[in-house]
Amino acid sequence: MYPYVLLVLFVLLLAEISIKNLATAKEQNSNDIHLEAPHLSDRTESNRPPIKPSTNVPQKKIKQKISNTKNKINPCKGTYVRTNGTTCGLKEIMIGRCYEYQFVKYPSATNQHNIKNCTALYETFESAVRYKSHCNMNMSTYKDYFDLALAGVHVINRAMFWSGTYAVTHAYSGSGLNYITLEDTLAAAMVNGLVWCGNENHTEGFDFNSCPNNCKDNRWADLAFWGLASKTFAQLAAGEIFVILNGSQLHGRSAFRNNSYFSDFELPNFRRHGEYRVTKINALVLHSPDEKVMERCGEKSLRLLEDLITNNGFEYACKDDPEELILIMCGNQWEARECQIARRVLRQAWDTKLYGTSNSNQKSLSLLMIFYFFLIKIVVFNNKV
Amino acid sequence: MFYHQLYLVLLLVLVTININSLALTIDQKSNTVHLEAPNLSGQYHNNRPSLPFSSNVNKIELISKADIINPCNGTFMKTNGTTCGLKEIMLGRCYQYQYIQRGLYLSNTTAVKNCTELYELFESEVRFKPYCNMNMSTYEKYFQRALEGVHVINRAIFWSGTYAITHTYSGHGHNYITLEDTLAANMLDGLMWCGKENDPQGFDYVSCPNNCQDNRWADLAFWGLASKTFAERVAGEIYVVLNGSRTDGRPSYRNGSYFAEFELPNFQRTGPYRVTKINILVLHTPDLPVVERCGDKSIIHLEHLIRDAQFEYICIDDPDELLLIMCGDSWGARECEVARTALRRAWDLKVLGKSNANYYPLSLLLLFFTGIFRQMLSN
Numbered sequence: 001m002y003p004y005v006l007l008v009l010f011v012l013l014l015a016e017i018s019i020k021n022l023a024t025a026k027e028q029n030s031n032d033i034h035l036e037a038p039h040l041s042d043r044t045e046s047n048r049p050p051i052k053p054s055t056n057v058p059q060k061k062i063k064q065k066i067s068n069t070k071n072k073i074n075p076c077k078g079t080y081v082r083t084n085g086t087t088c089g090l091k092e093i094m095i096g097r098c099y100e101y102q103f104v105k106y107p108s109a110t111n112q113h114n115i116k117n118c119t120a121l122y123e124t125f126e127s128a129v130r131y132k133s134h135c136n137m138n139m140s141t142y143k144d145y146f147d148l149a150l151a152g153v154h155v156i157n158r159a160m161f162w163s164g165t166y167a168v169t170h171a172y173s174g175s176g177l178n179y180i181t182l183e184d185t186l187a188a189a190m191v192n193g194l195v196w197c198g199n200e201n202h203t204e205g206f207d208f209n210s211c212p213n214n215c216k217d218n219r220w221a222d223l224a225f226w227g228l229a230s231k232t233f234a235q236l237a238a239g240e241i242f243v244i245l246n247g248s249q250l251h252g253r254s255a256f257r258n259n260s261y262f263s264d265f266e267l268p269n270f271r272r273h274g275e276y277r278v279t280k281i282n283a284l285v286l287h288s289p290d291e292k293v294m295e296r297c298g299e300k301s302l303r304l305l306e307d308l309i310t311n312n313g314f315e316y317a318c319k320d321d322p323e324e325l326i327l328i329m330c331g332n333q334w335e336a337r338e339c340q341i342a343r344r345v346l347r348q349a350w351d352t353k354l355y356g357t358s359n360s361n362q363k364s365l366s367l368l369m370i371f372y373f374f375l376i377k378i379v380v381f382n383n384k385v
Numbered sequence: 386m387f388y389h390q391l392y393l394v395l396l397l398v399l400v401t402i403n404i405n406s407l408a409l410t411i412d413q414k415s416n417t418v419h420l421e422a423p424n425l426s427g428q429y430h431n432n433r434p435s436l437p438f439s440s441n442v443n444k445i446e447l448i449s450k451a452d453i454i455n456p457c458n459g460t461f462m463k464t465n466g467t468t469c470g471l472k473e474i475m476l477g478r479c480y481q482y483q484y485i486q487r488g489l490y491l492s493n494t495t496a497v498k499n500c501t502e503l504y505e506l507f508e509s510e511v512r513f514k515p516y517c518n519m520n521m522s523t524y525e526k527y528f529q530r531a532l533e534g535v536h537v538i539n540r541a542i543f544w545s546g547t548y549a550i551t552h553t554y555s556g557h558g559h560n561y562i563t564l565e566d567t568l569a570a571n572m573l574d575g576l577m578w579c580g581k582e583n584d585p586q587g588f589d590y591v592s593c594p595n596n597c598q599d600n601r602w603a604d605l606a607f608w609g610l611a612s613k614t615f616a617e618r619v620a621g622e623i624y625v626v627l628n629g630s631r632t633d634g635r636p637s638y639r640n641g642s643y644f645a646e647f648e649l650p651n652f653q654r655t656g657p658y659r660v661t662k663i664n665i666l667v668l669h670t671p672d673l674p675v676v677e678r679c680g681d682k683s684i685i686h687l688e689h690l691i692r693d694a695q696f697e698y699i700c701i702d703d704p705d706e707l708l709l710i711m712c713g714d715s716w717g718a719r720e721c722e723v724a725r726t727a728l729r730r731a732w733d734l735k736v737l738g739k740s741n742a743n744y745y746p747l748s749l750l751l752l753f754f755t756g757i758f759r760q761m762l763s764n
Contacts, residue, residue, distance in 0.1 A: 323728060
């Protein structure tokens with residue numbers, strides 16, 4: 001008689017615990033709040049012109065439509081019209097960003113020795129571009145601008161470079177808080193994301209309707225700004241530097257390839273001698289969630305990079321997917337397969353924090369098992385008797 | 386004899402596998418690359434004046450400025466006065482907002498607001514005017530013009546004690562819209578300014594008072610009216626991110642916060658652009674104790690207020706979407722350790738084909754030894 005009473009009590013106890021667990025589990029799950037996935041990276045791509053390989057084969061002559069600006073509406077007055085021409089308000093934006101950079105973003109780094117006159121800086125930039133034909137630009141067009149904007153700057157042990165990894169790199173560098181990318185320097189910050197091209201015939205000296213990005217006779221025209229920017233920045237980097245590469249590139253591209261800004265303008269220009277030389281290059285190879293692994297440290301183009309670097313007398317280290325960056329990758333691709341376990345783990349950690357126990361039925365499961373053992377034992381016992 | 390040869394081959398295979406995986410293990414560990422912890426929300430700083438608690442106001446010394454050099458020309462010093470280049474920064478931001486951040490343009494028109502006009506509307510209320518004379522209607526014209534035609538439907542997010550993480554999550558308007566993502570506030574976000582009657586520039590560049598003893602509304606003139614106007618223009622479902630791990634003894638929802646004073650009371654209750662539902666998200670910082678959760682103390686109080694106003698209400702603690710961001714900001718935190726390990730393993734599996742463990746060769750080794758024993762037994 002007694003064992004049965006005990007059993008019944010036991011069952012009731014278990015039932016209560018199970019129901020309670022189920023109830024709490026259900027509450028958390030039936031959250032009918034729809035929330036957006038996080039997107040840690042502001043901008044996913046740089047809008048620099050890609051470097052096209054220089055070939056000796058005469059390019060197919062694309063008939064350039066020189067926009068007859070006289071008949072086009074000025075897209076900068078009144079209503080907004082989307083164009084791929086010079087950004088409206090280029091001057092105001094650049095000057096505003098210059099003040100913002102020096103007085104709002106990095107005020108403690110600004111002092112009487114390195115403060116730059118924003119109007120002068122803008123005018124140096126403008127004089128290289130305005131009323132000039134875009135396709136006449138070359139690798140020294142913006143020299144004065146960079147000399148002025150980057151005067152006295154050295155980035156020691158914190159310079160970060162990137163190739164095919166714009167979004168993650170900039171989320172990680174944290175606008176210069178963690179590391180400094182080219183886009184975190186004054187020279188580049190003033191124009192990052194903007195479009196501009198000079199035009200001899202336009203009243204404003206800029207073409208607001210359309211900017212060519214394919215100067216058939218002069219491939220350097222498109223690279224005039226960002227090419228020189230990359231080169232100058234590379235020359236200012238010292239000590240240990242970091243480069244973030246994409247080991248999951250699509251379409252057969254290599255992680256390290258010719259015709260990238262990194263290989264054409266940055267790597268060749270790292271200082272090898274002197275007080276402000278580069279000592280070590282740390283390559284971080286990232287593999288995007290949900291994408292195939294194409295190259296890892298020590299393989300193919302990364303092998304090539306290693307050889308280039310060590311031949312130039314720099315130290316080299318390579319790491320695949322550092323944890324610090326995995327977090328950011330998952331922050332940008334919330335639904336990815338590789339990120340699921342971590343999400344669940346985070347949920348459990350916070351449930352423990354909030355409720356003291358994780359919302360799992362583990363405890364009641366083990367109790368249930370003990371119960372069944374008892375049951376079997378009793379049945380067997382009864383049968384024996 | 387045949388079996389012996391087979392065993393030898395198997396042995397060789399096992400040895401190679403073991404050496405390979407050992408080598409890989411060593412490789413990953415000896416990566417001496419020192420990396421900084423990520424810091425996702427580090428770029429966000431809230432510099433609004435906090436609502437002053439009434440009375441017991443400190444007497445502010447008005448420093449005589451006549452002898453101090455204008456810190457914006459030449460000898461720059463960081464002060465807590467008006468931001469240098471206020472006008473240029475505001476104009477630049479206005480153009481940038483309207484021509485570059487188009488996705489953020491929250492009204493239905495393609496009209497572009499005249500940036501110079503907007504700046505002048507702002508400036509005329511502040512320049513050459515004593516700071517402590519400002520009140521809740523000072524900036525009305527500015528906000529009316531800057532927020533003209535704006536409605537934020539189902540995407541507005543509010544915050545109290547959670548500035549940085551809310552802005553990381555809202556992603557500059559990508560995910561949600563905060564007040565700071567509207568043109569009116571974007572132009573001034575993070576800047577400092579105060580007018581001064583007898584300064585040649587009309588602004589005080591040396592020091593801005595933030596405690597006007599006779600007029601508590603002076604400090605709230607801008608951000609108070611900004612919050613109110615923004616709250617009046619949000620519709621549908623809205624989100625509020627609260628701090629459930631406050632360390633200063635304040636409740637998660639408290640009177641004397643911008644949210645309680647200027648936002649909650651001004652949500653539209655009727656009409657086509659009314660607020661229908663308020664979603665409360667309560668966050669608990671890693672490594673800090675849990676002070677309040679949904680259904681606790683001040684949050685219950687908030688629930689009553691919301692239901693009394695006929696809005697739908699729901700509250701959730703630490704939504705999944707925000708956990709990652711919290712760990713991104715508190716990289717070394719205890720709660721984040723297991724997740725970091727989980728991510729590491731997931732990527733080791735992805736990149737190396739297996740996690741850096743020796744279990745495959747171990748199981749083969751076991752098979753091999755069972756084989757040997759069987760052999761010995763049969764012998």
